[in-house]
Every structure is written in C-alpha cells, then in structure tokens.
Amino acid sequence: MIVTRFAPSPNGSLHLGHAYSAITAYDLVQERGGRFLLRIEDIDGERSRAELADEFRADLEWLGLEWEELPAQSTRxxxxxxxxxxxxxxxxxxxxxxxxxxxxxxxxxxxxxxxxxxxxxxxxxxxxxxxxxxxxxxxxxxxxxxxxxxxxxxxxxxxxxxxxxxxxxxxRKDAPASYHLAATLDDAADGITLVTRGQDLFTSTHVHRVLQALLDLPVPEWHHHPLLVDASGQKLAKRRGSPSLADRRKAGEDGRELADALRAEKLPTGITIEST
Structure with a gap:
C-alpha cells in the first residue's frame, strides 16, 4: 500500500500545474491502493494566507478528488x-x-x-x-x-x-524551516512511502536523502512527474499569473472534465507537458 501526498503552499491560488500534480498522486493511489493525503505547507511568513487553504479544498473537491487531511506545517x-x-x-x-x-x-x-x-x-x-x-x-x-x-x-x-x-x-531568516528541512521531516512524520511531486524538485531530493540519513528517517521512493509548461517553455507559476483553478471553478467550468482532460493530456492552447 502506498501513501503519498499533495502539499501546496497557501501563498497563491492553485493553477493547472497543481491540478496535474494532485491528480497524478491521486491516480497512483487509485491504481495501487493506498492513501492520498493533503498537507498545507503554511510556514512562509506573511505570504501564507489561511483563507487559501479553504480554496484549495474546494478546488480538489471540484476536480473529483478525495483525501485525508494532515496537520498543517504550522503545527510542527x-x-x-x-x-x-x-x-x-x-x-x-x-x-x-x-x-x-x-x-x-x-x-x-x-x-x-x-x-x-x-x-x-x-x-x-x-x-x-x-x-x-x-x-x-x-x-x-x-x-x-x-x-x-x-x-x-x-x-x-x-x-x-x-x-x-x-x-x-x-x-531561513524569515521562517522556522526551509522547504528542505520541513518537507523531509513532515514526510517522515506522515508515513509517506511515495513522494509525488514535479520534476522541478528532482534535484532537491539529493539534499532530502542526506537529511534522512543524518536523522535516521524512513526512506520513501519518489515519483517526479513532468511539468506543465507555457508557450515559452516555462513551468506554470503563481508569480507569472497562470490562470487559477478557483477562477475556472467560479466561471462554471466542469472540474471533473478538466481532470479527465489532464489525464488524457488534452491541454488548453499554449500549454504542453515538458519532455524529459
């Protein structure tokens, strides 16, 4: 049985790249049997906005996903x-x-x-x-x-x-832990057996694996999936104003149809899946 997670930070709305990541993790659990967990990574100082956690939950439900929720990082x-x-x-x-x-x-x-x-x-x-x-x-x-x-x-x-x-x-100077430390400790505490995340975090795993060895933590497997990229070849990002899932949801778009389209790699115009 695998245990994997989707772990967004509430410093901006989710976009299609997040949807693709969450769906990838969720589908791996559906195929193999296991648990799909949601962890809100909310220690990014003033950039973390509590109201976005509720928006994330609404987005995931709109996509047709079901999850177990974990304690947020701020409790740790x-x-x-x-x-x-x-x-x-x-x-x-x-x-x-x-x-x-x-x-x-x-x-x-x-x-x-x-x-x-x-x-x-x-x-x-x-x-x-x-x-x-x-x-x-x-x-x-x-x-x-x-x-x-x-x-x-x-x-x-x-x-x-x-x-x-x-x-x-x-x-960090402005936060109680960096992504490297917090994610590594949280994944161990949450019993994660498969870390599902984007290819952009592939290299971070070198650091995380060393931390696991130093701290005698369990060692999961990883699944670094391809990223969705825009017409310029850049990954979708909150800071570049990629259209949010919340906006699509509020405009009346069908979330389950969108999820199925992402599974079938039928993407909106100008968005592709990176080649690896």
Whole structure:
C-alpha cells in the first residue's frame, strides 16, 4: 500500500500545474491502493494566507478528488526547532548572515540548481545582531553518511550527491524551516512511502536523502512527474499569473472534465507537458 501526498503552499491560488500534480498522486493511489493525503505547507511568513487553504479544498473537491487531511506545517514548528538544534550541536549547521546581494557580490559559481553559496560565513564568527539563516555543512554531512542512494520510479536509482547545491539553507531568516528541512521531516512524520511531486524538485531530493540519513528517517521512493509548461517553455507559476483553478471553478467550468482532460493530456492552447 502506498501513501503519498499533495502539499501546496497557501501563498497563491492553485493553477493547472497543481491540478496535474494532485491528480497524478491521486491516480497512483487509485491504481495501487493506498492513501492520498493533503498537507498545507503554511510556514512562509506573511505570504501564507489561511483563507487559501479553504480554496484549495474546494478546488480538489471540484476536480473529483478525495483525501485525508494532515496537520498543517504550522503545527510542527517545535519539531523543526528541535531537529535544527540537534544538527547544530553536531556541528552540521552554521549561521549565515549573508544577503542575496552579498552572495552575488562574491561572484559565486553556478551549479545544477542555480547559484551556489560561496561559503563566506563558514567557519567564521558572525555578527549576532544580524538576522542569520542556518546552513547545512554539506561536505561534513556527506562525510557523516557516506555513500547513499535514492530511487525515483521514473528515473531509477540515483546516487545522492548534494555538493552541486552547496551549503543549502535549512532554517531561513524569515521562517522556522526551509522547504528542505520541513518537507523531509513532515514526510517522515506522515508515513509517506511515495513522494509525488514535479520534476522541478528532482534535484532537491539529493539534499532530502542526506537529511534522512543524518536523522535516521524512513526512506520513501519518489515519483517526479513532468511539468506543465507555457508557450515559452516555462513551468506554470503563481508569480507569472497562470490562470487559477478557483477562477475556472467560479466561471462554471466542469472540474471533473478538466481532470479527465489532464489525464488524457488534452491541454488548453499554449500549454504542453515538458519532455524529459
């Protein structure tokens, strides 16, 4: 029996890309037997809007999906803090006061997932009066866990190697945890056996797998599905104003027909599924 989830952040309305992801996870459960869970990832500071969680539920019901709801991330802050303290005490995290401008000024190299933090604060005393993020000492983490792997249902067995992403942030300056830390801990707590999410998060799994090894957490499988992209080849995104599911629902569109069209890859004009 598989257990998978759909985990949206309430910082903007859902769009077709979210629908495709939720339907993919839901259908995997229907095919194999299991549980489809909804988790609201609501720790993004002032950008998180509580009213959007109700909108998400209405959207999923409109698409014809049924789910079990999990505690929202905001109920788990003590756990994030506890784990961060533990990693800090083991010398695996260090404070970083660098701003984005500081990082750009250091002319960092670019890796598989964008700009790589140049390590300016690593091994240094930082100004305690400045806001600080906590970064994972990736080299030390790899030395701690050794050679480890993770398996994606579509891509096969992958060796975990987060060094191409540098010392990633695990506790943000403006939030109690980064996506890397919160999602990894939540998936373990929720008994997730199959992490279903978009291909854009494929590389993040290298970091998540190392965290699982450091924290002795269960290791799920992953299913990174293709993304829906617009005419320019960019993935659909809230920040680019992709049409929302709520607007389609309120305009009287049939959600179940839309869900079936997404399953059949019959997409609106200008939207395609990326090739992988």
């Amino acid at each position: 802050l003590d756990r994030y803090e506890e784990v961060a303290r533990s990693l800090m005490s083991c010398g695996l995290l260090y404070p970083c006061t660098c701003t984005r401008a500081d990082i750009v000024a250091a002319k960092p190299r670019v890796g598989a997932d964008g700009t790589i933090y140049p390590g300016a604060c690593k091994g240094c005393a930082v100004d305690p009066s400045k806001p600080a993020a906590l970064r994972l000492d990736v080299d030390r983490a790899i030395a701690e866990v050794g050679e480890i792997f993770w398996e994606d249902e579509l891509a096969g067995m992958i060796k975990a190697d987060p060094r191409e992403f540098g010392d990633v942030v695990l506790v």
